[in-house]
Amino acid sequence: MTDSILTALALICLAAALLPAVLAAVNLAVLRRPVPEADPGPVSILIPARNEAGNIEGTVRAALASTTVPVEVIVGDDHSTDATAAIVHAIDDPRLRLVAVPALPEGWTGKNHACSHMAGLARSRQLLFIDADVRLAPEAAACLAAQARRTGAALVSGVPRQxxxxxxxxxxxxxxDFLLLGYLPVPLMRRLPDPSLGAACGQLILADRAAYVATGGHSAIRTSLHDGVRLPRLFRTAGYRTDLAAAASLATCRMYQGFAQAWAGFSKNAHEGMATPRALPVWTLLLGCGQVLPPLLVLLGLLGLIPATALLPAASAWALSIATRAAITLATRAPLATIPLHPATVLVALAIQWNVLLRRERAGAATWKGRSYPVSGA
Known part of the structure; x- marks a missing residue:
């Protein structure tokens, strides 16, 4: 490459690193942990569970330990073949109900079917959907309900500490956390009704019951494997507001155990996110140039293989990238070891997305929790 091309590439990397740096700074400034209010009204905590014997007791007991707001907890046993139902049944609390989810109808994904069934049985105006591996802090339900009431949002979500x-x-x-905080303009999301700005974390979603029923809730996205994307966009399309909150102190979640499970988990809903023919090349450019190429260019510069005019913007891009990852890491209480791993983490994420996109032509199905679901084109 000529010196001018290398310099131009380094400047592109700097611009690509600057975008998430600016957005993360703004988002971290405006996203706050909600403060609970007196008498926010009861909350129904709904937990879909399929073969969750290793998680369910801790999740249920944490939900029952909620303070400031009255709660009912409903666990939907989705045809578990392990001890999930027996563990829940052994917890003696009048606020807890164990319900059997009916057989999965054709055209539904399991989580959406379980959530829809539980929502129909819930008694409260506020429905808090949590995954079976999420541990709520005592004030979490009250905080999210207070956020909904203060902002008028029909759906409030946040990312638990992972x-x-x-x-x-x-x-x-x-x-x-990096994609959410680095690429979603939260102030615009709060100001504009555009459905494309809707975002949530499927691990932790509080929904207003009336809005949920009016939009169809999970039944309206029955084929989706990515309720964190589809549900807030559904609400916003119907004219309802959605919001996000800083939730690292409200809940914790260990969503996967090990690399193989994480790869499979992120692959199952990639086709509803980044892994589309239109979106993925753009994401590859943004993430590759802003987060992966800068340290490589700096290394080449230190070896004297690129000009000084390229080394300075490349080093600036790398510094911005690491600073952004560090700020998000501290705010979300993630392990500090994830900071130096950041370029590799981005590479792995892109590898997952490209694998899903290229595999779609060969496979056409996503598998999760022992069930296979057709993958639709995008």
Whole structure:
């Protein structure tokens, strides 16, 4: 490459690193932990569970330990073949109900069917959907309900603090917070009704019951494997407001155990996110130039293989990239080890997305929790 081309590439990297740096700074400034209010009204905590014997007791007991707001907890046993139902049944609390989810109808995904069934049985105006591996803090339900009431949002979500205990998890899971905080303009999301600005984390979603029924809720997205994307966009399309909150202190979640499980988990809903023929090349350019190429260019510069005019913007891009990852890491209480791993984490994320996009032509189905679902084109 000529010196001018290398310099131009380094400047592109700087611009690509600047975008998430600016957005993350703004988003971290405006996203706050909600403050609970007196008498926010009861909340129904709904937990879909399929073969969750290793998680369900801790999740249920944490939900029952909610303070400030009265709660009912409904666990939907989705045809588990392990001890999930027996564990829940052994917890003696009048606020807890264990319900059997009916057989999965054709055209539904399992989680959406379980959530829809539980929502029809819930008694409260506010429905808090949590995954079976999410541990709520005592004030979490009250905080999210207060946020909904203060903002008038019909749906409020946030990303729990993600527990990552293996290298494979640290190379995959941190991209959730990085993509949300680095590429979603939260002030615009709050100001504009555009459905494309809707975002949520499927691990933790509080929905107003009336809005949920009016939009169809999970039944309206019955084929989706990515309720964190589809549900807020459904609400916004119907004219309802959605919002996000800082939730690292409201809940924790260890969503995957090890690299293989994380790869499979992120692959199952990639086709509803980045892994589309139109979106993925753009994401590859943004993430590759802003987060992966800068350290490589700096290394080449230190070896004297690129000109000084390229080294300075490349080094600036790398500094911005690491600073952005560090700020998000501290705000979300992620392990500090994820900071130096950041370029590799981005590479793994892109590899997952490209694998899903290229595999779609060969496979055409996503598998999760022992069920296979057709993958639709995009």
């Amino acid at each position: 527990r990552t205990e293996t290298l494979g998890e640290m190379l995959t899971v941190p991209m959730i």
